[in-house]
Amino acid sequence: MIALVTDSTCDLPTEILAKYEIEVVPLTVQVGEDSYFDKVDLTADRFIELMETSRQLPTTSQPAVGAFLQKYQELAAQYEQVISLHISAALSGTFESAKLAASQVSDLEISVIDSTSTSTGLGFLVVLAAKLIKQGKKLTEIEKEVIAARQNLQIYFTVNELTYLEKGGRIGKAQAFLGTIFNFNPILELAKESGKILPKDKVRGYKKTNLKLVELVKDAVSEQSRVNLACIYAKKSDNYQQFKELLTAELNNQEQLTYKLFENKIGNVLTSHTGPLVYGIVIYKGELLD
Numbered sequence: 001m002i003a004l005v006t007d008s009t010c011d012l013p014t015e016i017l018a019k020y021e022i023e024v025v026p027l028t029v030q031v032g033e034d035s036y037f038d039k040v041d042l043t044a045d046r047f048i049e050l051m052e053t054s055r056q057l058p059t060t061s062q063p064a065v066g067a068f069l070q071k072y073q074e075l076a077a078q079y080e081q082v083i084s085l086h087i088s089a090a091l092s093g094t095f096e097s098a099k100l101a102a103s104q105v106s107d108l109e110i111s112v113i114d115s116t117s118t119s120t121g122l123g124f125l126v127v128l129a130a131k132l133i134k135q136g137k138k139l140t141e142i143e144k145e146v147i148a149a150r151q152n153l154q155i156y157f158t159v160n161e162l163t164y165l166e167k168g169g170r171i172g173k174a175q176a177f178l179g180t181i182f183n184f185n186p187i188l189e190l191a192k193e194s195g196k197i198l199p200k201d202k203v204r205g206y207k208k209t210n211l212k213l214v215e216l217v218k219d220a221v222s223e224q225s226r227v228n229l230a231c232i233y234a235k236k237s238d239n240y241q242q243f244k245e246l247l248t249a250e251l252n253n254q255e256q257l258t259y260k261l262f263e264n265k266i267g268n269v270l271t272s273h274t275g276p277l278v279y280g281i282v283i284y285k286g287e288l289l290d
Contacts, residue, residue, distance in 0.1 A: 002133050002142070003079040005071060007063065007094050008038040009087040010123040011232075011267045020130035025071055027094065028061045029268045038268045047268040048235055048276045058272040062093040068101030076108040081139045083111050083129050085146065087118045088195030092269075111143045116195035120230040120264045120282040121153045127289045149286070155190040156200060156216050157232065157280025158209050185209040187216075188280075210243040213281060214250050220283050221257055228289050230262040233279040234271040240279040247281065260288050 006012075008026040017024060026037040031050045036042050038060075042050075051058055068084075075082055084102065089095040095114045102110035115122045128149055132142045184202035187209065191198050200216070203209045221227050231247065233240045244263070251259055266278060 001079045002081045002083060002139060003075045004126065004130055004133060005068075005075070005082055005084040005098075006122065006126045007086050008040075009092070009094075009118045009267060009269050010126050011119045011264055011270075012123045012126060013264075016123075016127065020127070020134075022126060022130060023071060023075065025063045025067050025094075025098075027063060027092070027269045029058055029272055030060070031058045032056055036268070042268070044234070044265055044268055044271070048271065051272065051276060060092075060269045060272050062097050065097050065101045065104075068098045069104055072101060072105045072108055072110060076105065079108065081109045081111070083113065083133070083139065083142055083146070085113045085115055085122070085126055085129055087122060088116045088190070089114045090116070090195035091118060091197070109139065111139055113143060113146055114195065115146075116150050116192055117153055117155065117190060119155070119266055119270055120232055120262070121155050121190065121284070123264070124153065124228060124230075124282065124284040124289060125149055128287075131289070149284075150192055152285040153192050154216075154220050154283040155192075155280065156187060156213055157190075157274070157278055158185055158187050158213065159274050160185075160277040187212055206239040206242070210239065210246055213243055214246045217247060217281055217283060218250055218254075220285075221251075221254060221259070224285050225256060225258060226286060226288055227257060227259045228262070228284040228286075229259060230264045230282040231279070232264050232266050232282055234266045234274065235276040237277055237279070239277075243279060258288070 005023045008024055026040050029036050029038050031054050084098050086095045098112045102112050115125050125146055129146050187201040189198050189200040203212050231244050
């Protein structure tokens with residue numbers, strides 16, 4: 001039997017986690033002097049409240065090696081193999097913690113995979129892995145298919161300020177400075193090859209920003225027959241709602257396209273690095289997922 005482990009940045013709803021018996025190891029978020037396990041100790045809405053009232057920017061840390069070791073040892077009582085699929089190694093040390101823990105477990109075969117993604121991008125890959133497990137695929141087959149599926153992902157998003165990304169080391173100071181001084185709305189991409197956050201474009205005004213995001217989606221799906229999409233957000237805003245409406249109208253114009261459109265709230269770890277007004281789109285080309 002094969003178990004499936006991921007981390008709390010996958011942003012999957014509890015009903016999906018329960019349906020596929022997915023094990024989640026949480027990251028840690030710190031606001032001021034207080035530390036919380038992501039998705040365990042406080043809700044996303046409460047986290048945003050704390051974030052907006054705190055004088056200090058929140059920080060995050062990957063799970064300790066011991067947390068993964070404990071999880072794997074627990075699973076060894078029921079399973080022979082594990083797929084452990086995690087947030088991009090370029091964004092977090094979670095993948096390395098999982099690898100180190102796996103190397104210390106002798107009675108369980110563990111495949112630790114860098115998703116080169118996060119949030120619903122990681123979530124889509126986790127659901128894919130879960131479906132492959134249910135289909136009875138072998139560990140090596142699942143690993144191969146999940147790694148190949150990373151190329152089917154595209155993630156674009158915008159933030160209202162670059163301070164959070166710059167302070168967290170996810171973009172350079174120069175990029176943050178330029179975005180602020182010229183009043184640009186940045187459009188950022190989570191690059192599927194490197195797993196890094198990279199600048200895609202910069203636009204003045206949210207109407208143009210939303211039109212550009214929709215254009216990127218249109219380009220991505222124009223030659224596709226099936227695609228999964230997820231509108232992602234931390235805190236709903238008028239700009240986000242406008243984007244979702246524009247996107248839905250464009251998707252309905254794509255006559256060749258069969259699609260599923262999800263809406264998913266971004267978790268505490270990612271919100272701490274992007275700020276509460278982040279929103280964007282996750283595109284996964286291929287088989288329609290739950």
